Amino acid sequence: MLALTGLLLGGMLATPTPAPPDPALAKRLDAVLDTAVAEQRVVGAVVLVARDGQVVYRRAVGQADREAGAPMTPDTPFRLASMTKPVVTLAALRLAEQGKLELQAPVTRYLPWFRPRLADGTAPAITLAQLLTHTAGLGYRFEESADGVYARLGVSDGLDDAGLGLEDNLKRLAQAPLYFPPGQGWRYSLGIDVIGAVIEQVTGKPLPEAVHALVTGPLRLDHLAFVAAPGTPLAVPYADGHPPLRMTENMDVPLPEGLGSAVRFSPRRAFDAKAFPSGGAGMIGTADDYLRLLEFVRTGSGGLLKPATLADARRDQVGAQAQTQGPGWGFGYGWAVLDDPAAAHSPQGKGTLQWGGAYGHNWFVDPVNRFSVILLTDTAFEGMSGPLVGQVRDAVYGRTAPSSQP
The missing domain is CATH 3.40.710.10 (DD-peptidase/beta-lactamase superfamily)
Known part of the structure; x- marks a missing residue:
C-alpha cells in the first residue's frame, strides 16, 4: 500500500492508511494490553500505532462502560484532558x-x-x-x-x-x-x-x-470538540484501584507520589455547554482523529503551519528544567521533547514529542523512527503515567521485556 502522501485536494491532511499486518508487533502489544485489563490496571483502552503514515496496529480492549457491559471500540470517544493543550x-x-x-x-x-x-x-x-x-x-x-x-x-x-x-x-x-x-x-x-x-x-x-x-476544521478532525452532544457514548472514566473505581461528580482522585495532591474530576462537564472551555483540559475526541493530528505534527503535511513554525514548536524551548517526563526531556510548544534518549533510558529517537492526559492517556511522535502512537484508556492515572505507558512504548520498539518505567 502507498505510504501517507500528506496532502489531499485543498491541502488537507490525509488519513493514515492501513498497512499490511505486523504479527510480531501485534503479539507484543496484545500481550501488554490483555495483561493490563486482566490485572485490572485499566478497564479499557484503545491503541493506535502508525509508521510512515500507515496504521500498523489498531485495537480496542476491555470495556468502555464496565457497569453496562459496553465494550471498548476503536471509535470510542474520550475526555482528552491535557491532550487538549x-x-x-x-x-x-x-x-x-x-x-x-x-x-x-x-x-x-x-x-x-x-x-x-x-x-x-x-x-x-x-x-x-x-x-x-x-x-x-x-x-x-x-x-x-x-x-x-x-x-x-x-x-x-x-x-x-x-x-x-x-x-x-x-x-x-x-x-x-x-x-x-x-x-x-x-x-x-x-x-x-x-x-x-x-x-x-x-x-x-x-x-x-x-x-x-x-x-x-482545516485538518478535518470531526470528532475533536469541547462539548459532547447529548447521548455521545463517551468512555466512562475510572480511577486507579483494584478494581478501578467508577468516577463520580467532583471526585478527588489522588495523584501518584511526586505529581501533586489530587485532581478533581467532573465527568458530566464534557456534556455541559455552559462550562468554560478549558484550553488546557476541555476537549473530547477519538483515537483516529488524534492520530491524524499527531501525523500533522510529525510531517507538517497539509499546510496548517509553515515548516519553520512547526520546527520551532518541536524544538526544546526550556532545557533540563522541565522534568515532568524525567531526565533527558525538555519542553517545546505543547509537548515534552526528548533531548537525550540515553539519559531517559528510552528507545525513542532524539526529538520525540510526548504528552498525555489525566483521564488516562499518553501519546508520542518519533520523527526519527517515523512513529505516531496513541494510548487512550478510561483509567486514571495508569494510562497517563503508570507502567502501561512504558510497556506500550517498549512493545512498539520491540523490547522483549517491557519496561515498568513510563
Missing part, C-alpha cells in the same frame, strides 16, 4: 503566523486584567511564549496541597464542575502569587487556559469556534 497551542501558533498575536508580547497586551504578582508584590511581564512553555510562574491547583492558595481562591483546573466562566477563573488565578519570576523556572500550569482567553480576545470568537476554524 497541543490543539490549542497549534491554534495560537496559527494566529501568530497570521500576525494576530506575538509570542514574545506580554499577555497584558491582550488581557490587560491578567497581572499576577510575585510574592514581593511586583507584577512582572509574562509573555505568550512563557505561557505556552509553562515558564510563566503559574501552576495548577492539583500540584498544591488540598488547602493550597489555588484551592483557597477557588481556582479550577478545568476538569471539575466549578460553576464559573473562563475570565472569572483566570481572575482568581491572577490573585495567586507566582511561583517564580517568569522565564526563571518550569512548572506545569494553567498557562494554556490563559492562551485560550487570548485566542478568544484576538479572534472575537468563543474558544471552541476559534479552535475549529484554526485547527480541527
